[in-house]
Amino acid sequence: MSLRAVLLITLQREPGTGYDILQRFKAGLAHVWQASHQQLYRELDRMRSDGLLTCETLPQTERPDRKVYRLTEAGLQALDTWLAEPLAASPVRQPLFAKFFAWERWPEQARREELTAFREQLKERLTTYAAIEREWFSEPQALTPAQRAPWHTLRLGQRLTETWVEWVEGVMEEE
Amino acid sequence: MSLRAVLLITLQREPGTGYDILQRFKAGLAHVWQASHQQLYRELDRMRSDGLLTCETLPQTERPDRKVYRLTEAGLQALDTWLAEPLAASPVRQPLFAKFFAWERWPEQARREELTAFREQLKERLTTYAAIEREWFSEPQALTPAQRAPWHTLRLGQRLTETWVEWVEGVMEEE
Protein backbone atom coordinates (compact mmCIF):
# COMPACT_ATOMS: atom_id res chain seq x y z
CA MET A 1 0.00 0.00 0.00
CA SER A 2 2.79 2.45 0.75
CA LEU A 3 3.92 2.98 -2.83
CA ARG A 4 0.34 3.88 -3.65
CA ALA A 5 0.23 6.32 -0.72
CA VAL A 6 3.47 7.95 -1.78
CA LEU A 7 2.08 8.41 -5.28
CA LEU A 8 -1.09 9.93 -3.89
CA ILE A 9 0.99 12.42 -1.93
CA THR A 10 3.29 13.41 -4.76
CA LEU A 11 0.39 13.79 -7.20
CA GLN A 12 -1.63 15.74 -4.67
CA ARG A 13 1.18 18.27 -4.45
CA GLU A 14 1.36 18.48 -8.22
CA PRO A 15 -0.05 16.36 -11.09
CA GLY A 16 2.50 14.69 -13.29
CA THR A 17 3.59 11.74 -15.38
CA GLY A 18 5.33 8.55 -14.30
CA TYR A 19 8.56 9.95 -15.58
CA ASP A 20 8.11 13.18 -13.59
CA ILE A 21 7.55 11.22 -10.41
CA LEU A 22 10.65 9.18 -11.06
CA GLN A 23 12.69 12.37 -11.26
CA ARG A 24 11.21 13.60 -7.98
CA PHE A 25 12.10 10.26 -6.40
CA LYS A 26 15.67 10.69 -7.56
CA ALA A 27 15.99 14.28 -6.46
CA GLY A 28 13.94 15.62 -3.55
CA LEU A 29 12.46 12.34 -2.32
CA ALA A 30 15.64 10.28 -2.37
CA HIS A 31 15.50 9.73 1.40
CA VAL A 32 11.77 8.87 1.35
CA TRP A 33 11.04 6.42 -1.41
CA GLN A 34 12.71 4.66 -4.29
CA ALA A 35 10.98 2.65 -6.98
CA SER A 36 11.74 1.51 -10.50
CA HIS A 37 10.00 3.05 -13.49
CA GLN A 38 8.33 -0.29 -14.26
CA GLN A 39 6.79 -0.34 -10.83
CA LEU A 40 5.55 3.24 -11.16
CA TYR A 41 3.89 2.83 -14.54
CA ARG A 42 2.17 -0.35 -13.43
CA GLU A 43 0.92 1.15 -10.18
CA LEU A 44 -0.30 4.37 -11.82
CA ASP A 45 -2.32 2.35 -14.29
CA ARG A 46 -3.86 0.31 -11.48
CA MET A 47 -4.71 3.41 -9.51
CA ARG A 48 -6.39 4.88 -12.56
CA SER A 49 -8.45 1.76 -13.08
CA ASP A 50 -9.36 1.89 -9.36
CA GLY A 51 -10.65 5.43 -9.88
CA LEU A 52 -8.03 7.19 -7.75
CA LEU A 53 -6.46 9.05 -10.66
CA THR A 54 -7.47 10.48 -13.99
CA CYS A 55 -5.15 10.30 -16.92
CA GLU A 56 -4.83 12.88 -19.65
CA THR A 57 -2.76 11.92 -22.65
CA LEU A 58 -0.79 14.79 -24.12
CA PRO A 59 0.27 13.84 -27.63
CA GLN A 60 3.77 14.93 -28.46
CA THR A 61 5.11 15.10 -31.92
CA GLU A 62 8.11 12.89 -32.44
CA ARG A 63 8.07 11.45 -28.90
CA PRO A 64 5.93 8.94 -26.97
CA ASP A 65 2.84 10.62 -25.51
CA ARG A 66 3.03 12.05 -22.01
CA LYS A 67 0.35 10.71 -19.69
CA VAL A 68 -0.41 13.26 -17.00
CA TYR A 69 -2.05 11.77 -13.92
CA ARG A 70 -3.97 13.78 -11.32
CA LEU A 71 -5.95 12.90 -8.20
CA THR A 72 -9.68 12.35 -8.27
CA GLU A 73 -11.96 13.01 -5.31
CA ALA A 74 -11.69 9.30 -4.48
CA GLY A 75 -7.93 9.62 -4.61
CA LEU A 76 -7.92 12.46 -2.10
CA GLN A 77 -10.18 10.45 0.15
CA ALA A 78 -7.92 7.40 -0.08
CA LEU A 79 -5.02 9.63 0.93
CA ASP A 80 -6.90 10.98 3.95
CA THR A 81 -7.83 7.46 5.01
CA TRP A 82 -4.20 6.37 4.81
CA LEU A 83 -3.02 9.40 6.78
CA ALA A 84 -5.55 8.73 9.51
CA GLU A 85 -4.47 5.18 10.26
CA PRO A 86 -1.12 4.57 11.96
CA LEU A 87 1.62 2.69 10.13
CA ALA A 88 2.58 -0.83 11.09
CA ALA A 89 6.11 -1.26 12.43
CA SER A 90 8.42 -2.08 9.55
CA PRO A 91 10.23 -5.42 9.75
CA VAL A 92 13.98 -5.36 10.37
CA ARG A 93 16.17 -6.75 7.59
CA GLN A 94 19.88 -5.98 7.77
CA PRO A 95 21.87 -8.35 5.57
CA LEU A 96 25.09 -6.53 6.46
CA PHE A 97 24.52 -7.32 10.13
CA ALA A 98 24.06 -10.96 9.17
CA LYS A 99 27.59 -11.01 7.75
CA PHE A 100 28.91 -9.94 11.12
CA PHE A 101 27.41 -13.09 12.58
CA ALA A 102 29.58 -15.13 10.20
CA TRP A 103 32.73 -13.22 11.09
CA GLU A 104 35.12 -16.22 10.96
CA ARG A 105 33.99 -17.27 7.51
CA TRP A 106 34.01 -13.71 6.14
CA PRO A 107 37.39 -13.32 4.41
CA GLU A 108 39.32 -10.31 5.64
CA GLN A 109 39.85 -8.80 2.23
CA ALA A 110 36.21 -9.13 1.23
CA ARG A 111 35.32 -7.54 4.54
CA ARG A 112 37.58 -4.56 4.03
CA GLU A 113 36.37 -4.02 0.50
CA GLU A 114 32.75 -4.28 1.49
CA LEU A 115 33.03 -1.89 4.39
CA THR A 116 34.98 0.61 2.30
CA ALA A 117 32.42 0.49 -0.51
CA PHE A 118 29.64 0.79 2.01
CA ARG A 119 31.18 3.88 3.57
CA GLU A 120 31.44 5.43 0.12
CA GLN A 121 27.75 4.78 -0.49
CA LEU A 122 26.92 6.48 2.79
CA LYS A 123 29.04 9.50 1.95
CA GLU A 124 27.41 9.81 -1.45
CA ARG A 125 24.09 9.79 0.29
CA LEU A 126 25.24 12.62 2.53
CA THR A 127 26.24 14.56 -0.56
CA THR A 128 22.78 14.04 -2.02
CA TYR A 129 21.18 15.20 1.22
CA ALA A 130 23.31 18.33 1.26
CA ALA A 131 22.30 19.11 -2.31
CA ILE A 132 18.61 18.68 -1.46
CA GLU A 133 19.00 20.89 1.59
CA ARG A 134 20.70 23.64 -0.40
CA GLU A 135 18.11 23.49 -3.14
CA TRP A 136 14.92 23.20 -1.11
CA PHE A 137 15.60 24.32 2.44
CA SER A 138 18.25 26.98 2.30
CA GLU A 139 16.58 29.13 4.97
CA PRO A 140 15.10 26.86 7.66
CA GLN A 141 13.92 29.83 9.74
CA ALA A 142 11.73 31.10 6.93
CA LEU A 143 9.87 27.82 6.43
CA THR A 144 6.16 27.45 7.07
CA PRO A 145 5.18 24.45 9.23
CA ALA A 146 4.16 22.49 6.13
CA GLN A 147 7.56 23.16 4.56
CA ARG A 148 9.35 22.53 7.81
CA ALA A 149 7.94 19.01 8.14
CA PRO A 150 9.75 17.52 5.13
CA TRP A 151 12.85 19.37 6.24
CA HIS A 152 12.71 17.39 9.49
CA THR A 153 12.79 14.13 7.58
CA LEU A 154 15.85 15.26 5.72
CA ARG A 155 17.60 16.14 8.97
CA LEU A 156 16.86 12.73 10.39
CA GLY A 157 18.13 11.06 7.24
CA GLN A 158 21.35 12.98 7.65
CA ARG A 159 21.76 12.14 11.30
CA LEU A 160 21.10 8.44 10.74
CA THR A 161 23.57 8.32 7.90
CA GLU A 162 26.20 10.09 10.00
CA THR A 163 25.67 7.52 12.74
CA TRP A 164 26.20 4.75 10.21
CA VAL A 165 29.40 6.38 8.96
CA GLU A 166 30.82 6.73 12.46
CA TRP A 167 30.03 3.11 13.15
CA VAL A 168 31.58 1.77 9.95
CA GLU A 169 34.70 3.81 10.57
CA GLY A 170 34.88 2.57 14.15
CA VAL A 171 34.60 -1.04 13.04
CA MET A 172 37.22 -0.57 10.31
CA GLU A 173 39.66 1.01 12.72
CA GLU A 174 39.35 -1.77 15.23
CA GLU A 175 40.87 -4.37 12.92
CA MET B 1 18.58 -14.14 -1.46
CA SER B 2 19.14 -12.56 1.92
CA LEU B 3 16.66 -14.67 3.85
CA ARG B 4 18.43 -17.70 2.47
CA ALA B 5 21.79 -16.28 3.53
CA VAL B 6 20.56 -15.54 7.03
CA LEU B 7 19.30 -19.11 7.30
CA LEU B 8 22.65 -20.46 6.13
CA ILE B 9 24.39 -18.44 8.82
CA THR B 10 22.10 -19.41 11.68
CA LEU B 11 22.19 -23.09 10.71
CA GLN B 12 25.95 -22.99 10.28
CA ARG B 13 26.26 -21.82 13.88
CA GLU B 14 23.93 -24.56 15.04
CA PRO B 15 21.51 -26.95 13.26
CA GLY B 16 17.87 -26.58 14.14
CA THR B 17 14.23 -26.62 13.13
CA GLY B 18 12.15 -23.87 11.60
CA TYR B 19 10.62 -23.22 14.94
CA ASP B 20 14.05 -22.95 16.60
CA ILE B 21 15.14 -20.39 14.05
CA LEU B 22 11.99 -18.39 14.61
CA GLN B 23 12.83 -18.20 18.31
CA ARG B 24 16.36 -17.02 17.53
CA PHE B 25 14.89 -14.36 15.24
CA LYS B 26 12.70 -13.16 18.07
CA ALA B 27 15.42 -13.18 20.69
CA GLY B 28 19.05 -12.62 19.71
CA LEU B 29 18.55 -11.69 16.05
CA ALA B 30 15.70 -9.21 16.52
CA HIS B 31 17.82 -6.35 15.12
CA VAL B 32 19.07 -8.41 12.16
CA TRP B 33 16.21 -10.22 10.54
CA GLN B 34 12.51 -10.85 10.96
CA ALA B 35 10.44 -13.35 9.02
CA SER B 36 7.16 -15.19 9.48
CA HIS B 37 7.05 -18.90 10.21
CA GLN B 38 5.35 -19.52 6.87
CA GLN B 39 8.23 -17.92 5.07
CA LEU B 40 10.79 -19.91 7.04
CA TYR B 41 9.22 -23.30 6.46
CA ARG B 42 8.83 -22.63 2.78
CA GLU B 43 12.39 -21.41 2.35
CA LEU B 44 13.90 -24.27 4.37
CA ASP B 45 12.09 -26.78 2.17
CA ARG B 46 13.36 -25.07 -0.96
CA MET B 47 16.90 -24.99 0.35
CA ARG B 48 16.68 -28.69 1.09
CA SER B 49 15.44 -29.43 -2.39
CA ASP B 50 18.33 -27.30 -3.73
CA GLY B 51 20.76 -29.46 -1.78
CA LEU B 52 21.92 -26.78 0.66
CA LEU B 53 20.44 -28.50 3.71
CA THR B 54 19.70 -31.98 4.94
CA CYS B 55 16.62 -32.69 6.95
CA GLU B 56 16.29 -35.24 9.73
CA THR B 57 12.81 -35.91 11.03
CA LEU B 58 12.65 -36.59 14.75
CA PRO B 59 9.32 -38.22 15.56
CA GLN B 60 7.73 -36.97 18.75
CA THR B 61 4.94 -38.71 20.54
CA GLU B 62 1.83 -36.58 20.85
CA ARG B 63 3.29 -33.63 18.93
CA PRO B 64 4.08 -32.90 15.29
CA ASP B 65 7.51 -34.22 14.27
CA ARG B 66 10.49 -31.91 14.58
CA LYS B 67 12.46 -31.48 11.36
CA VAL B 68 16.07 -30.68 12.13
CA TYR B 69 17.90 -28.98 9.29
CA ARG B 70 21.68 -28.79 8.94
CA LEU B 71 24.07 -27.43 6.32
CA THR B 72 25.52 -29.60 3.58
CA GLU B 73 28.87 -29.00 1.94
CA ALA B 74 27.00 -27.17 -0.86
CA GLY B 75 25.29 -25.07 1.78
CA LEU B 76 28.60 -23.99 3.28
CA GLN B 77 29.89 -23.15 -0.15
CA ALA B 78 26.79 -21.08 -0.93
CA LEU B 79 27.38 -19.18 2.30
CA ASP B 80 31.00 -18.47 1.40
CA THR B 81 29.97 -17.27 -2.04
CA TRP B 82 27.44 -14.90 -0.52
CA LEU B 83 29.95 -13.57 1.99
CA ALA B 84 32.49 -12.89 -0.74
CA GLU B 85 30.26 -10.68 -2.86
CA PRO B 86 29.35 -7.21 -1.63
CA LEU B 87 25.73 -6.38 -0.88
CA ALA B 88 23.72 -4.08 -3.11
CA ALA B 89 22.60 -0.82 -1.53
CA SER B 90 19.18 -1.32 0.00
CA PRO B 91 16.37 0.86 -1.40
CA VAL B 92 14.97 3.58 0.86
CA ARG B 93 11.31 3.24 1.85
CA GLN B 94 10.11 5.43 4.70
CA PRO B 95 6.31 5.67 4.70
CA LEU B 96 6.42 7.79 7.87
CA PHE B 97 8.51 10.38 6.05
CA ALA B 98 5.91 10.40 3.31
CA LYS B 99 3.29 11.50 5.81
CA PHE B 100 5.43 14.52 6.64
CA PHE B 101 5.13 15.55 3.01
CA ALA B 102 1.35 15.69 3.43
CA TRP B 103 1.55 17.76 6.60
CA GLU B 104 -1.52 19.95 5.91
CA ARG B 105 -3.78 16.99 5.27
CA TRP B 106 -2.48 14.98 8.23
CA PRO B 107 -4.96 15.65 11.04
CA GLU B 108 -3.30 16.91 14.19
CA GLN B 109 -4.78 14.30 16.47
CA ALA B 110 -3.83 11.41 14.17
CA ARG B 111 -0.35 12.87 13.99
CA ARG B 112 0.04 13.07 17.74
CA GLU B 113 -1.24 9.54 18.22
CA GLU B 114 0.96 8.15 15.52
CA LEU B 115 4.11 9.80 16.78
CA THR B 116 3.38 8.73 20.35
CA ALA B 117 2.78 5.13 19.32
CA PHE B 118 5.89 5.23 17.20
CA ARG B 119 8.00 6.47 20.08
CA GLU B 120 6.67 3.63 22.20
CA GLN B 121 7.67 1.11 19.56
CA LEU B 122 11.17 2.55 19.53
CA LYS B 123 11.45 2.39 23.30
CA GLU B 124 10.31 -1.21 23.30
CA ARG B 125 12.98 -1.94 20.80
CA LEU B 126 15.56 -0.37 23.08
CA THR B 127 14.32 -2.60 25.89
CA THR B 128 14.76 -5.65 23.67
CA TYR B 129 18.28 -4.53 22.78
CA ALA B 130 19.16 -4.07 26.43
CA ALA B 131 17.90 -7.57 27.20
CA ILE B 132 19.96 -9.06 24.38
CA GLU B 133 23.02 -7.16 25.54
CA ARG B 134 22.63 -8.36 29.12
CA GLU B 135 22.09 -11.95 28.05
CA TRP B 136 24.73 -12.32 25.36
CA PHE B 137 27.30 -9.57 25.77
CA SER B 138 27.53 -8.78 29.44
CA GLU B 139 31.33 -8.41 29.36
CA PRO B 140 32.36 -6.67 26.13
CA GLN B 141 36.04 -6.69 27.11
CA ALA B 142 36.10 -10.47 27.33
CA LEU B 143 34.71 -11.05 23.83
CA THR B 144 36.70 -12.74 21.08
CA PRO B 145 36.71 -10.89 17.74
CA ALA B 146 34.06 -13.28 16.37
CA GLN B 147 31.84 -12.56 19.35
CA ARG B 148 32.63 -8.89 19.26
CA ALA B 149 31.37 -8.52 15.68
CA PRO B 150 27.70 -9.25 16.42
CA TRP B 151 28.02 -7.03 19.47
CA HIS B 152 28.91 -4.15 17.14
CA THR B 153 25.69 -4.64 15.23
CA LEU B 154 23.72 -4.46 18.43
CA ARG B 155 25.44 -1.23 19.40
CA LEU B 156 24.62 0.33 16.07
CA GLY B 157 21.01 -0.78 16.37
CA GLN B 158 20.87 0.96 19.72
CA ARG B 159 22.44 4.17 18.48
CA LEU B 160 20.18 4.37 15.45
CA THR B 161 17.12 3.80 17.58
CA GLU B 162 18.24 6.46 20.03
CA THR B 163 18.66 8.90 17.17
CA TRP B 164 15.11 8.11 16.05
CA VAL B 165 13.78 8.68 19.56
CA GLU B 166 15.50 12.04 19.88
CA TRP B 167 14.11 13.08 16.53
CA VAL B 168 10.53 12.02 17.27
CA GLU B 169 10.64 13.84 20.59
CA GLY B 170 12.04 16.94 18.95
CA VAL B 171 9.29 16.94 16.35
CA MET B 172 6.60 16.38 18.97
CA GLU B 173 7.88 19.23 21.10
CA GLU B 174 7.91 21.66 18.26
CA GLU B 175 4.13 21.60 17.86
Add this chain to the structure above:
DNA sequence: TAGCCTTATGCAACAAGTTGCATTTGCCCA
Protein backbone atom coordinates in the same frame (compact mmCIF):
# COMPACT_ATOMS: atom_id res chain seq x y z
C1' DT C 1 -15.07 -27.43 31.18
C1' DA C 2 -14.54 -24.01 27.63
C1' DG C 3 -11.21 -21.17 25.67
C1' DC C 4 -6.64 -19.49 24.91
C1' DC C 5 -1.44 -20.20 24.73
C1' DT C 6 2.51 -22.96 23.29
C1' DT C 7 4.73 -26.38 20.49
C1' DA C 8 5.30 -27.63 15.59
C1' DT C 9 4.22 -27.85 10.96
C1' DG C 10 2.44 -26.37 6.45
C1' DC C 11 -0.60 -24.93 1.89
C1' DA C 12 -2.73 -21.48 -1.10
C1' DA C 13 -3.69 -17.04 -2.69
C1' DC C 14 -2.27 -12.65 -3.01
C1' DA C 15 0.61 -8.24 -2.96
C1' DA C 16 4.92 -6.05 -3.70
C1' DG C 17 9.32 -5.68 -5.77
C1' DT C 18 13.00 -7.16 -9.31
C1' DT C 19 14.94 -8.32 -13.77
C1' DG C 20 15.03 -8.62 -18.53
C1' DC C 21 13.52 -7.00 -22.64
C1' DA C 22 11.30 -3.71 -26.00
C1' DT C 23 9.92 0.68 -28.57
C1' DT C 24 10.74 5.56 -30.80
C1' DT C 25 13.05 9.89 -31.79
C1' DG C 26 16.38 13.62 -31.07
C1' DC C 27 20.67 15.19 -29.48
C1' DC C 28 25.48 15.13 -28.47
C1' DC C 29 30.10 13.54 -29.01
C1' DA C 30 33.92 11.07 -31.09
Add this chain to the structure above:
DNA sequence: TGGGCAAATGCAACTTGTTGCATAAGGCTA
Protein backbone atom coordinates in the same frame (compact mmCIF):
# COMPACT_ATOMS: atom_id res chain seq x y z
C1' DT D 1 28.07 8.48 -39.37
C1' DG D 2 27.82 5.38 -35.65
C1' DG D 3 27.00 4.82 -30.70
C1' DG D 4 25.27 6.00 -26.59
C1' DC D 5 22.26 8.89 -23.66
C1' DA D 6 17.81 11.16 -22.52
C1' DA D 7 12.90 11.40 -22.90
C1' DA D 8 8.81 8.43 -22.38
C1' DT D 9 6.37 4.32 -22.06
C1' DG D 10 5.34 -0.52 -21.04
C1' DC D 11 4.85 -6.15 -20.86
C1' DA D 12 6.13 -10.68 -18.93
C1' DA D 13 8.29 -13.65 -15.85
C1' DC D 14 10.17 -14.20 -11.65
C1' DT D 15 11.29 -13.70 -6.55
C1' DT D 16 10.10 -12.22 -2.08
C1' DG D 17 6.95 -11.20 1.54
C1' DT D 18 2.04 -11.17 3.57
C1' DT D 19 -2.43 -12.97 4.94
C1' DG D 20 -5.67 -16.36 5.84
C1' DC D 21 -6.51 -20.78 7.07
C1' DA D 22 -5.56 -25.54 8.91
C1' DT D 23 -4.01 -29.37 11.98
C1' DA D 24 -3.09 -31.55 16.59
C1' DA D 25 -2.15 -32.19 21.59
C1' DG D 26 -0.98 -30.61 26.14
C1' DG D 27 -1.11 -27.11 29.79
C1' DC D 28 -3.02 -23.10 32.12
C1' DT D 29 -6.76 -20.20 33.85
C1' DA D 30 -11.30 -18.25 34.60
